[in-house]
Amino acid sequence: MVIEPRRKWICVEWHGMWQYRDLLLLLVHRDFVSKYKQTILGPAWFVIQPLLMTATFAVIFGKVAGIPTEGAPPILFYLCGLLGWSYFAQNFQSTSTTLISNAALFGKVYFPRLIVPIASVISNLLALGIQFLTFLVFFMFFKFMDTTGCEFGMRWQVVLLPLLVLQIALFSLGVGLWFSALTAKYRDFQHLSTFLIQIWMYITPVIYPLSKIPESWRWLAIANPMAMPIEFMKYSLLGTGSSNLGYLAVSVVGTLVTLVSGLLVFQNIERTFVDTV
Amino acid sequence: MNPIIEVNGISKRYRLGMLGAGSLRDEIGNWWSRRKANGVSSGVPDNAPRDFWALRDVSFSVQPGEVIGIVGANGAGKSTLLKVLTRITDPTEGRALIHGRVASLLEVGTGFHPELSGRENIFLNGAILGMRRHEIRSKLDEIIDFSEVEQFLDTPVKHYSSGMYVRLAFAVAAHLEPEILIIDEVLAVGDAAFQKKCLSRMGDVAKGGRTVLFVSHNTSAIVNLCTRCIMIEKGRLTGNGEPSDIINTYLSRDLTDQPVKEFVAGGGDAFFSRVALVRNDRTPAASFDFDEPVMLLMDFTLRRAIPGMDVSFSITDTTGERLFRSTSVMSEPPIIVENGGNYSLVARIPRSILLPGRYFVTVTLHRPNFEIYDRHERAITFEITNKGFEYYSYSPREIGRFYADVRWATNNEPEAGK
Numbered sequence: 001m002v003i004e005p006r007r008k009w010i011c012v013e014w015h016g017m018w019q020y021r022d023l024l025l026l027l028v029h030r031d032f033v034s035k036y037k038q039t040i041l042g043p044a045w046f047v048i049q050p051l052l053m054t055a056t057f058a059v060i061f062g063k064v065a066g067i068p069t070e071g072a073p074p075i076l077f078y079l080c081g082l083l084g085w086s087y088f089a090q091n092f093q094s095t096s097t098t099l100i101s102n103a104a105l106f107g108k109v110y111f112p113r114l115i116v117p118i119a120s121v122i123s124n125l126l127a128l129g130i131q132f133l134t135f136l137v138f139f140m141f142f143k144f145m146d147t148t149g150c151e152f153g154m155r156w157q158v159v160l161l162p163l164l165v166l167q168i169a170l171f172s173l174g175v176g177l178w179f180s181a182l183t184a185k186y187r188d189f190q191h192l193s194t195f196l197i198q199i200w201m202y203i204t205p206v207i208y209p210l211s212k213i214p215e216s217w218r219w220l221a222i223a224n225p226m227a228m229p230i231e232f233m234k235y236s237l238l239g240t241g242s243s244n245l246g247y248l249a250v251s252v253v254g255t256l257v258t259l260v261s262g263l264l265v266f267q268n269i270e271r272t273f274v275d276t277v
Numbered sequence: 278m279n280p281i282i283e284v285n286g287i288s289k290r291y292r293l294g295m296l297g298a299g300s301l302r303d304e305i306g307n308w309w310s311r312r313k314a315n316g317v318s319s320g321v322p323d324n325a326p327r328d329f330w331a332l333r334d335v336s337f338s339v340q341p342g343e344v345i346g347i348v349g350a351n352g353a354g355k356s357t358l359l360k361v362l363t364r365i366t367d368p369t370e371g372r373a374l375i376h377g378r379v380a381s382l383l384e385v386g387t388g389f390h391p392e393l394s395g396r397e398n399i400f401l402n403g404a405i406l407g408m409r410r411h412e413i414r415s416k417l418d419e420i421i422d423f424s425e426v427e428q429f430l431d432t433p434v435k436h437y438s439s440g441m442y443v444r445l446a447f448a449v450a451a452h453l454e455p456e457i458l459i460i461d462e463v464l465a466v467g468d469a470a471f472q473k474k475c476l477s478r479m480g481d482v483a484k485g486g487r488t489v490l491f492v493s494h495n496t497s498a499i500v501n502l503c504t505r506c507i508m509i510e511k512g513r514l515t516g517n518g519e520p521s522d523i524i525n526t527y528l529s530r531d532l533t534d535q536p537v538k539e540f541v542a543g544g545g546d547a548f549f550s551r552v553a554l555v556r557n558d559r560t561p562a563a564s565f566d567f568d569e570p571v572m573l574l575m576d577f578t579l580r581r582a583i584p585g586m587d588v589s590f591s592i593t594d595t596t597g598e599r600l601f602r603s604t605s606v607m608s609e610p611p612i613i614v615e616n617g618g619n620y621s622l623v624a625r626i627p628r629s630i631l632l633p634g635r636y637f638v639t640v641t642l643h644r645p646n647f648e649i650y651d652r653h654e655r656a657i658t659f660e661i662t663n664k665g666f667e668y669y670s671y672s673p674r675e676i677g678r679f680y681a682d683v684r685w686a687t688n689n690e691p692e693a694g695k
Contacts, residue, residue, distance in 0.1 A: 003287075003364060003373040023404035030401060034392045108384040109405055110364045274366045275291060 016112040023111060027119035031094075032126060046130040050086060054078040061207050070209045070240040072152040073142050079135050080237050081206035084164070084230045087128045088172045089197050094120040095176025096193050099184040099273050106274060113270045114263075117176050121169050128165065135237075157236035157243060164229045164236075171225050171255040177262030181269040185276070206230055209241050222247050225254035279376070280338040281457060281488050282362070287371035289332040289357055289512075331357040333512040334371070339490070341377075341456075344483040346503035346520055347492040348527045354512040355492045359383060359461050362490070377456030377488070380407050384461075386446030391435035395426055395445055398434055402449045416452045423478075424448035444471060451478045458482065459490045476502075496524050497596035521595070525635050528595055529658050536561035538657050546583060547642045547650035551576040554638070554659050555623075563658070567633055567680075568665030571626040577642055577651070581617045585644045588614050590624060593637045593655070600631070600679060632673035632680055633663045 017024075036042040054075055061067045062074040069077035095117035099106070102116055143153075182189040204224055205213065210231045213221050221227045228244075228251035235243045332354045339345055349355050361368045363381040388405040389398050399420055403413040413420075421427050424445045426437070434442060460479075476498060483489055483502050493499055499506060499520055506523035508516030516523045537553040553574040556562050565571050573590055589604035605612040605622060614620055637655040644650075666673070 001375045001379075003361065003368065003375065005368050005370060020404070020407075022410040026401050026404045026410075029397075030390055030393060033397070034390060105388055105405075107360075107365060109381060109387045111405060111407070271367045274360070 013112045013114070017115060017118075020111050020115055024115050024119050024122075027116065028123045031120060031123035043126075043130060046127045047134050050079065050082050050131050050134065053082060053086075057082075057207050067208045067212065070211065072234075072238040072240045076135070076138055076142055076152070076238060077234070077240070078207060079131075079138060080234050081230055083128065083131055083135060084168055084233050085201060085204065085206045085226070086131065087124060087165070088168050088226060089201070090124045090127060091121050091169065091172035092176055092179070092193070092197055094124065095173065096179035097183055097190060098176070098180040099270065100180075100187075100190070103274070106270075114266065117173060117180065121173050121176075125165075125169075139237075152238045152240065155236050155239055155243075157232065160236060161233065164233055167252060167255050168226070168229050170259050171229075174255065174258035174260075174262035177266040178258070181262075181265040184269050184273040200224075200226070204230060205241075209234075211241065222250055223254065225251040225258065227251065278340055281341040281376050282339040282490075283374040284338065284362070285336050285372050285374075287332055287335045287358070287361055287368045287373055288330060289354075289361060289366070290369040291329045291331055293327045293329055330512050332361070332368070332509075335509070335512075335514045336371075337507055337514060337517055339488060341488055342486050343505055344489045344491065344503045346499035346506040346523075347490060347509060348494075348496070348499065348506060348524065349509035353509045355509050356383070356461055357512075358509065359459055359490070359492060363459055375457065378407070379457045379459060380453040380455035381459040382406070382450045382453070382461065383459075385443055385450065389434055389442070389446065392433050394433055395424075395430040395437070398445070399449055402446065403452075406450060406453055407455065408453065412454075420448045420452050423451060423474075440468060440471075447471075447475055451475070451482075455487070457488045457490070461492045462494065496528070497598070500524060500596065524595055528597075528637070528655075529635065536563045536657070536659070538653075540653065542578070543651055545650050546581055547577065547579045547586065549575065549577045549640060549642065549651050549653060552638070552640055552653065552656055554657060564660040564662055566662055566664040567631075568628050570628045571631070571659065571661075573624045573626065573638060574621070575624070575640060576619070576621045578619045579614065579617045582615060583617075583644065583650075584615050585647070586615050586642065586650075587645055588620075588622065588640075588642055590638055590640045592626070592631070593639065594678075595635050598678075600636070629665070629682060630679055631661045632676055632678075633661045633666050634673055635660050 036045065041048070057078040058074045061078075062069070072080075098113070098117045098120075102113075106113060179189060179193055183193070201207075203220065204226045205221060210221060210227065228248045231241050232243065232248060235241045335354075335358060347355050347358070357366075359381065360366045360383075362373060362375070363379060363383070365383075386402065388402055390401065393401065399417065400410065400413055404410065421430060424441075424447075426441045426445050429437065429441065434445070437445070479489075479491075479498075480502055489502075491499070491503060503520045506516070506518065506520040507514060508523050508527050516526055536555070537551065539551050540549050542548050542550065551574070553561055554563065554565075555572045555574055556565070557570060557572065559572075575588060575590070577588065579586065587604050587606060589602055591602035592600045594600060603624060603626075605614055605624075608624075612622065614622075636659055638657045638659070639654045640652070640656055641649060642651040
């Protein structure tokens with residue numbers, strides 16, 4: 001093994017990550033356990049939070065603001081949107097301060113630092129899984145017991161769901177890595193990230209359908225790599241919205257660019273951030 | 278045999294006051310003041326970058342199986358060297374080649390999570406330190422045994438006492454089995470019994486053929502465990518050789534071989550003005566034969582009468598241990614130094630007591646257990662040579678801490694009943 005200055009930051013340490021794969025699993029385990037240790041409700045919190053948000057949206061955006069939901073029951077519409085979005089938001093929150101919040105650990109022992117954000121992204125899948133189950137329960141309820149006569153149903157594109165989740169995971173990892181690097185250098189970005197994610201939710205068609213965005217602004221939605229996965233999830237689970245594969249392809253490209261650039265920036269910063277943190 | 282570690286010209290520079298100062302505000306501030314100063318062109322602006330070389334051109338190599346001690350003053354660059362060798366941070370210049378798996382122990386309990394149980398933390402900590410899961414599982418019993426926290430293994434570590442915490446953390450680390458082990462001053466943890474256990478474990482690891490790099494201020498541990506020692510001073514490698522020699526140099530680095538030391542009068546009620554080492558004939562000397570006495574001259578002043586005042590000196594060796602202390606009241610007849618005025622005393626350390634080696638003298642003016650008026654630690658140093666010691670086939674270290682003038686004779690006691 002060679003130690004020298006200015007290592008090529010083009011190469012990602014795949015070998016190191018494979019060597020430390022046990023650590024990856026243990027970190028995922030640690031994240032699970034520490035999230036609900038000493039709480040009474042435990043994993044129930046993974047359900048309660050999206051339900052409360054959905055109820056709030058249903059009242060505010062559905063009744064008060066009167067934003068349409070393209071034929072699907074509002075509860076399902078918002079739950080579905082939140083599925084993808086809260087996974088992204090959770091990932092962003094836990095990975096965007098990787099370097100600075102683990103500075104003490106990284107300053108004392110070496111292991112491929114990329115493992116920490118990847119572990120977060122994997123452990124957040126648990127919450128996603130629980131929320132998805134909740135969604136299915138409500139889906140069954142509305143399908144078989146509701147009498148409002150809404151037209152909705154799953155399409156064949158449902159099989160693409162795991163790929164969409166993967167895309168969101170990769171994109172949130174990319175953004176998280178970017179922010180980790182930025183916050184390690186300039187703390188200002190830490191304050192930026194909290195309201196950035198809020199604003200981002202409003203410009204992404206989470207609580208409203210893509211069709212509601214005026215034509216001239218449509219390009220903004222397409223450029224946002226989160227817009228199409230969310231829209232596609234709604235399409236495949238509820239049959240609402242559009243399924244433009246071209247737009248989806250654009251978002252996939254956006255995701256990959258963000259991920260690769262995030263990886264490079266992160267690798268670059270992690271070499272020396274211990275000196276300046 | 279090929280070296281297992283080769284360090285070539287490693288340097289590490291920190292730029293103070295440059296980019297990445299922490300917030301955009303600071304950065305813009307730095308940039309602005311640099312711009313202003315450039316316009317005025319009158320010297321260096323306040324926020325100009327300053328270079329600090331924590332390591333400068335350090336080169337050495339390590340053969341497999343060696344145990345290298347690293348000594349140096351605080352801030353000399355020892356920890357930085359370890360950080361570079363364990364890839365925590367990149368060097369600015371130079372290159373190092375490492376041929377083997379490295380595990381580093383720069384802190385005990387790295388990555389311990391308070392909510393997880395002791396058992397879970399063993400796995401987590403072990404994995405962070407580089408052990409595979411099956412490795413940890415196979416050593417689990419040994420680790421639990423070493424840590425002595427078996428009863429509490431399944432409670433969250435946030436409930437552990439600090440001693441238990443440290444024992445558990447060290448137990449995991451003690452069972453690392455890399456080819457190269459790098460340790461930074463972590464053996465100074467826990468109570469005395471545990472420290473002993475840790476040192477003996479360290480000794481086992483060292484004897485087991487592993488290559489170890491060991492940073493410590495515990496000079497006796499270094500002398501006992503290490504096969505070679507290097508010294509780092511202000512970022513540079515200034516010594517590389519036998520542990521006892523290097524430690525000798527390290528401990529006497531700010532002492533000259535001047536047998537006479539003068540002091541500037543302090544502001545207190547009593548102070549030393551001069552301390553000197555002399556031979557029997559009163560000539561100053563820095564080195565004495567084993568079979569000659571060592572005379573210590575002490576000149577001091579009491580500005581006023583101080584009842585209970587005592588003047589004493591103590592002799593310490595290169596491991597930092599005090600061999601003995603002697604005060605003016607101990608002599609026959611005792612010399613009292615309670616009145617105001619100047620004093621000049623001479624203390625005679627008998628011959629053939631101090632074994633060949635290097636020693637340091639600390640002098641103190643105090644009222645025992647009440648107040649210290651003046652004190653100079655390791656004020657003066659001297660050496661005892663082998664002359665007069667030759668007819669013993671033991672080395673000084675083998676004799677012990679000092680030489681005892683024991684009389685041997687055949688036992689001619691008549692048998693009972695005769």
